[in-house]
Amino acid sequence: MSKLFSPIDLRGVRLRNRIVIPPMHQYAADQGHVSDWTMMNAGRFAAGGPGLFFVESTKVERRGAGTVGDLGLWDDKFIPGMTRLADFIRHCGAVPGIQLGHSGRKAKRFRPWEGGQALTGPDSEDPSWRIIGPSAIAQGNGYETPEALDTAGVRTVIANWIAAADRARKAGFEVLEIHGAHGYLVNQFLSDVTNQRSDEYGGSFENRTRFLCEIIEGVRKIWPDDKPLFVRLSVEDHANWTVADSIALSKRLADLGVDVIDCSSGGIGRSAGGSPLELGYQVPYAAALRRDAGIKTMAVGLIIDPAHAEQILEAGDADLIAVGREAQNDPNWPFHAAVALGEESPFDLLPDQQRHWLANRAKRGWR
Ligand SMILES: Cc1cc2nc3c(=O)[nH]c(=O)nc-3n(C[C@H](O)[C@H](O)[C@H](O)COP(=O)(O)O)c2cc1C
Structure with a gap:
């Protein structure tokens, strides 16, 4: 059996293989609620054979939504839709995971294909949608200047993060990811470019990491x-x-x-990777943290070839392999990878409705 298809136990959760679909915004929520598109999108990936499917960055506060189409968990009203989503992912064969996020100063914009610029028009006039950040430093490119949180305000956001994690637990998600990357709110606290606070959440390394550490401490109590x-x-x-x-x-x-x-990169300075992007451009980060921080890592970023994924695991550079855009290109990527790597029963990765027919066809000489 390949490393890619060997199961992994993370605490009490077993992933059937090392392939993860990373969070990928669809911006298709209906006022923060799970929509038909959210369900379809999760299903097409989860049914393709990954160990773990992550629901896209779901916002812990309304004001932290990147667009009007972001999913939310800032209120109990979202729990029923999220429960249905988590159950559906499980039903399709993958472990349901969810990423929680807050866009901070990068909130309130048009969707990428609408231009991605700061939001204007009726939605932008909602007075409750004031964007916030560690300091009143704008992202640039026409973004609004965020309101700098006061110390009590920072604690409120941390509490909202913990409350959203508790709702994810109630909805039945089995893996939780805190989004600390890509120039969003947690990253804005970590960076001394965007965090110029003078209270205990700014200044030294210890102070700038406090926001994330307090989120983790609180989440670990309820998760x-x-x-x-x-x-x-x-x-x-x-x-x-x-x-x-x-x-x-x-x-x-x-x-x-x-x-x-x-292990991702970018977002405060330029975006991730160079141009043109190289295959596995972020793998060295996963390798460095795994080696020098003694923690399990997930590699992500232009991993498109099953043999490459296998080689990353063989080399000890990561414990998990995330396949994002290539899985958009081929939602059955895990199944196809199992065939390519010569796994004994690749068809077992598929739901009954597909496994039966494709396995029978293969017996008659067609893959
Ligand atoms: C459509 C799309 C939406 C994304 N949304 C998120 C997100 O919600 N949270 C996040 O951390 N990264 C997000 N990403 C980044 C991906 O998770 C992944 O790190 C990136 O696409 C690189 O991996 P890949 O080359 O396998 O696609 C998104 C990427 C794409 C293409």
Whole structure:
């Protein structure tokens, strides 16, 4: 059996293989609620054979929504839709995971295909949608200047993060990821470019990491001991935050009960990777944290070939492999990878409705 298809136990949760569909915004929620598109999108990936499917960055506060189409868990009213979503992902064969996020100063914009610029028009006039950040420093490119949170305000956001995690638990998700990457709110606290606070949440490394650490401490109290907790970091944010910073932070996060670091990059400085993007452009981050912080890691970023995924695991560079855009291209990527790597029963990855027919066809010489 390949490493890619060997199961992994994370606390009390078993993933049937090491393939993860990472969070990918669909911006298709209906006022924060799960929509038909959310269900269809989850189903097409979860039925393709991954071990774990992550629901896209779901916002812990209304004001932290990136667009009008972001999913929400800032209120109990979202729990029934999220319960249905988690059950459906499980029914399709994958473990249901969810990423929780807050866009901070990068909130309130048009969807990428609508231009991605700061939101204008009727939705933008909602007075409750004031964007916030650690400091009143705008993202640039026409974004609004965020309101700097006061210390009590920081604690409110942390409490909202914990409350949203508790709703994810009630909805039946089995893996939780805190979005600390890509220049969003947690990353904005970590970076000394965006965080110029003078209270205990700004200044030194310890102070800038306090926001994330207090979220983790609070979440770990309500998130069951037998369920894993991931954090996505921009291991290098291409501004001042470095790999060494991420190693130091990850050691601390491991002590606080984080199980896996999902290793991404960019967002405060330029976006992730160079141009043209190289295959596996973020794998060195997963390797560095796994080696030097002694924590499990997930590699992500242009991993499209099953043999490459296998080689990353063989080399000990990561524990999990996330396949995002290539799974958009081929939602059955895990199944096809199992065929390519010569797994004994690749058809078992598929739901009955498909397994039966494709396995029978293969017996008659067609894959
Ligand atoms: C459509 C789309 C939406 C995304 N949404 C999120 C998100 O909600 N949260 C997040 O952390 N990353 C998000 N990402 C980044 C992906 O999770 C992943 O890190 C990135 O696409 C690189 O992996 P890939 O080359 O396998 O696609 C998104 C990427 C895409 C293409």
